[in-house]
Amino acid sequence: MTHAHPEPYPVQRPGSSGIGVWLVGARGSIATCLAYGLANLVEGLLEPTGLASEAPPLTRLDLVPLDTLVLGGHDVCSRELARSAAELVRARILTPELVAGGARRVAQFERAIRPGLLDAPDTGLADVDPRAAERGALAPRAQIGALQADWAAFEADHGLTRTIVVYLASSEAAREPQPEWDSLPALERALDEGVPQPASLLYAYAALASGRPFINFTPNLGAGPKAMRALAEARRVPHTGNDGKTGETLLKTVLAPMFMARALRVRAWQGYNMLGNRDGEVLREEAHKAGKLRTKDEALRSILGDSRDLTTKVAIDYVPSLHDWKTAYDFIHFEGFLGAQMSLQFTWQGSDSALAAPLVIDLVRLMEFAARRGEFGVLTHTAMFFKAPLGGGRHDFFDQVARLEAYVERAAPQS
Amino acid sequence: MTHAHPEPYPVQRPGSSGIGVWLVGARGSIATCLAYGLANLVEGLLEPTGLASEAPPLTRLDLVPLDTLVLGGHDVCSRELARSAAELVRARILTPELVAGGARRVAQFERAIRPGLLDAPDTGLADVDPRAAERGALAPRAQIGALQADWAAFEADHGLTRTIVVYLASSEAAREPQPEWDSLPALERALDEGVPQPASLLYAYAALASGRPFINFTPNLGAGPKAMRALAEARRVPHTGNDGKTGETLLKTVLAPMFMARALRVRAWQGYNMLGNRDGEVLREEAHKAGKLRTKDEALRSILGDSRDLTTKVAIDYVPSLHDWKTAYDFIHFEGFLGAQMSLQFTWQGSDSALAAPLVIDLVRLMEFAARRGEFGVLTHTAMFFKAPLGGGRHDFFDQVARLEAYVERAAPQS
Amino acid sequence: MTHAHPEPYPVQRPGSSGIGVWLVGARGSIATCLAYGLANLVEGLLEPTGLASEAPPLTRLDLVPLDTLVLGGHDVCSRELARSAAELVRARILTPELVAGGARRVAQFERAIRPGLLDAPDTGLADVDPRAAERGALAPRAQIGALQADWAAFEADHGLTRTIVVYLASSEAAREPQPEWDSLPALERALDEGVPQPASLLYAYAALASGRPFINFTPNLGAGPKAMRALAEARRVPHTGNDGKTGETLLKTVLAPMFMARALRVRAWQGYNMLGNRDGEVLREEAHKAGKLRTKDEALRSILGDSRDLTTKVAIDYVPSLHDWKTAYDFIHFEGFLGAQMSLQFTWQGSDSALAAPLVIDLVRLMEFAARRGEFGVLTHTAMFFKAPLGGGRHDFFDQVARLEAYVERAAPQS
């Protein structure tokens, strides 16, 4: 590979101690929950409920302390964090106390938010920052350069040891697979030639090419394509993804193995999701919904096997009055001994953002730990956090938990 | 121990090949489902849905073929199996086809049913076989002798290699712990002195003392007390129990670990069970309900930890119109990041007997395999089948599955 | 109107006493349930559960006795009733006892089934009777004549006083409204000119034009268009419809008025239906689904008012393993005093055909009663039976019940 990169790898600045956490989608509700939650945790005003990295077995690892994390981010819209927070208070997720307790640190974060890359199919969105539209219109190499320059400035400003890039933006429009995604040289060439690429891929490229670990918390392309994985291997950067496993899919990967362990035959698994946040709004468009639905259904089918006669369905409906409160109803029809017809139904009512935010913190800490240890490529031990783990493996949640436990066993300091 | 036993250990008769499966509660709905199901499986008229021993990984073990199993049993009531079957057809669990397909083999089974031991507190039950009441009134040693004589005759009649005793009778009245249950010599003395004992303990004693493996599929005392475990060790007989994990508790031990793995704080777990079979009828009496409820709640609390502020409840209500269709509704209130209040509800609708029957077959095959290999004492690898595993260990279902898989790994022939 | 009709009105043959019930869709599952149910009721082998016409207040009317009803029908497929019945036994709706108890009378019914009119868009269906395809290809007037000839022969064979035509066929493809549907002369002209018409309209026309009362139990066009209503008025024939209210919509029209009576503000009402019968299979095609969904949503919106911010959704999914067991899950998000956000969820699990069949019997008896009394046009007192009552009025179920009670009050013999 002859292409010149703007920054040397690895990013390490002696004498500094902060760890940068760069949130792409910095004004969205996950980032807002994360920013206020982290601030209140550091201030000692909040219990670490939902944070697996503050509970056994992860506490056995020498993870970075929460007060070392410094937030920055990109966003394509210009809505103030205070407005996002007020929405979350009205939706009864954040409380006025938490907003007050986090205000100072969140203001600091907000000063470190830069305009992101507006993806071409998303130009119609509300509140778009015109600078994001400008950036989105640049040639791909220029877009990449702009991102890396933002990160470099952020690191310099805060004297950071390392920055982890976390991709949290809304679902992007599904695209036909492109040939250049299959090989790194082809991708480099396409970038050189100015062939437009999805924003999530450009973020991932910019991060990996500059030695910055990358976490894709969405179903978007990110670092998933073969070309990108080759890039991560070549630069020896760790990354992980895709698509945070927060609610209905979590339950699917918990319950489906039970049916298998009991040799019960699942005949139908219908999942109906209702949500009213911006994510739901974006999903109203069929193009954006396709990617999301695919990963949700694949996890299930991979566990149950492609048995004859299995009917599955995943629907996502936009119900604005629910705001961030995702309500999922699943109906599972199964057959037992003697052909007896049985069923299981569940209703899950959870705040999607409050479920996602702590997973992001857990992932950042695991990623920083892995980078510090010199691990690179896909972090397969983080599969339990994702609907479509890049490292593959069984989707069975408890199998994934066992993999993480085995990693802890290997990586923890021996007592 | 100086007490003389009526039969030598181990029971092995050269030249024979059948394996006896002795069902205590032979006229109940689990036994009826098992008998018709097994007959239809052997005839090739039924798929082995719900039978874990016919699916990986258990198929890696050299388990006894289904057509080798010969059924016999004890019961305290005299209701004909055809009547139990007709009830199950009306309840839409058995079909007329399955009743017809199993008729010949079930008739054979019925000829091998003998009057059981009527427990003193149960004298008011309907359909009681007067011979069971007579037997129940005998001195304990005489009761034990009668059981062993029945088994010996059964084995002789059918030329059986070994008999596995499976305890499936209805919940028995809860009793205060007795001092003799804690030591085998004390128990032997109490039996000698004619101190009355719960029927389930006498069955277990009779089996273990005569070298017959014992499976307790109920919450009753069975082989649980220390004295009985010592007996099993002394005679080198394998046994397992207690209380088959078929429905709501299965789900609890599947779902509770998920909350732990995500560091979500469960604040309340309310479980409401409705059922209408004879088991439900018996549970109407508070004395019988106590034991059942205890094991259901313990599994949950052992996984979630005795956290402050955790509210749990298990209710069982008798709803006759549901017959064997157990309907369980659980409401789980939990807290996530930022203190966000979330919930999960589920409704499980399953036929209790159709769920239990294949587990009994799986356990019999694992027990026969273990006995053949010379294993004895509690079979800890069977924990996944029980609400209150005698071998202890984490109640977490997937942990239990992993233990069974590890056993298969050790015990399977190397390819 | 100068058009000649093949038969004089009213159909009345002195000396006869039977009442014909002509089922369009005679081999479907509603008709099968109706035929076996009616036969068993007449034989005294079944209780009249689900039959409002056998309970107060309808028992105050002098309704036709059940044993007077003689069944005949049209169908486009050639599947034998015994096969439909066997499917319903497997689906645990009919029992072998009911099939045996009804066999003789159902055989009589089957002999009176004639090939129906295959609607052009439905030519791809399975089991199609080739004679139905031939008939469907005739000119409209010839199709009408063929139907009327079938009815006349049926009446002659059985010496019937009157025949009620009940339209029960599967959902037909939605069509753009045609100008000729708005005026009777225009429709007569279109028929004369051979303009193809939907089958449901031809059945309705054939019935009304020949003085036979018509019940449309489906969302199909039937006698709904203005031209058809004018025909009913002109010929002084009673009719009613559309779309039997059996499950989820019934609940909607029961629950929505409760929210209104309490001034609670419904913000979202999401309804998810799963079913696996032939009706569900047909609904897989978007064209067929449109009509069904429209009437389901209209009832709700008409009760709740077109309030700002109200989100509603009705989905119907085909889940073959459920057969005739319609499972509907509705999630209702509502707001109370102080802006408190509340919810109601329900799950309805019912056999669609077993719910529909008794309503058809009730409607036939009310229709015969009305015809006997000389009522004509739309029977507005039957609104409680329909999702989209032709007579309009509030969809509120209890308002509809009150209307039926008021009719009984007027029409019942004074004591």
Add this chain to the structure above:
Amino acid sequence: MTHAHPEPYPVQRPGSSGIGVWLVGARGSIATCLAYGLANLVEGLLEPTGLASEAPPLTRLDLVPLDTLVLGGHDVCSRELARSAAELVRARILTPELVAGGARRVAQFERAIRPGLLDAPDTGLADVDPRAAERGALAPRAQIGALQADWAAFEADHGLTRTIVVYLASSEAAREPQPEWDSLPALERALDEGVPQPASLLYAYAALASGRPFINFTPNLGAGPKAMRALAEARRVPHTGNDGKTGETLLKTVLAPMFMARALRVRAWQGYNMLGNRDGEVLREEAHKAGKLRTKDEALRSILGDSRDLTTKVAIDYVPSLHDWKTAYDFIHFEGFLGAQMSLQFTWQGSDSALAAPLVIDLVRLMEFAARRGEFGVLTHTAMFFKAPLGGGRHDFFDQVARLEAYVERAAPQS
């Protein structure tokens, strides 16, 4: 009757215009919701969602304007309203905005709260106002006199035309029926003789005897006994009750008539209620639970008829983490045509206090209207608001709605 009453009836003071609303249980969560809600409504800061008296058809009546209502009350505990409000904010029912918006008017209300009568069985409660314990220990006549003196002072302070007494206190311990409750002279004698009486009866007596209308929103005794009804008739005072119909029972009286109208046979109706407010805490004691459960079950049985084989159950469990969020799960097993077994399940999640508070306002306005028109005795047209309407009649909700509509028709000014 020779007993002297401290005040003449009717209470009317020329020149004044306010209407007193006296809340017994003034510091409880219903009263807190009512006080803040009413204040915000009057200030124009809240929409009247949940207030039937602000919607048709009740808007046709000349009801008293909301800003005319002046609040006062009794309570046995001394917890400040601000603390009750803070609890409701934490429980996500009140919002900080509503607390701020209502602060001034609520402070005025709090100044008008007087110590209530502590019922003997309740002496162990937390936060008890010692003055309430003292008052509760007085002779009955002295207790009555103290209440009436409080009301007279309240009316004088605020220049009120009339005071409506609303009983909202927690469930009181169930008591054996006393002979004196059956006749007014016997009751007067018992009071003269100092026979202790339940607090709810003393409040009702004090109100009715002094010509003040009385509303019993609880299942407690109140004005239900024959003796009290005679008192209301004798003094020509209007009153109503018992037990506000807010959630699960509301749904029961809405849904049960549907099954009847369709001749569907309900076989089991199991209702499980979970709640965590003070009401739930009190209900933990069996003595307090009995009264509540009785009225909840009676409504259902009265609609469905005492059919053979009908199983019903109502359970109330205390789940502290739910605070005021009552979650009710009902499972309804029913049978349709052909004996098909079907089910309906629902889950209701609502804030009990936010559901109750607007009903109290509606009732106060209807009561004031009735009193102004000279109506007296039980107001039968208010049955739709109660689980156990004092006026009797069918529990069918829509029948009750029709009765209220008929009243409006009679009482509304003709246009």
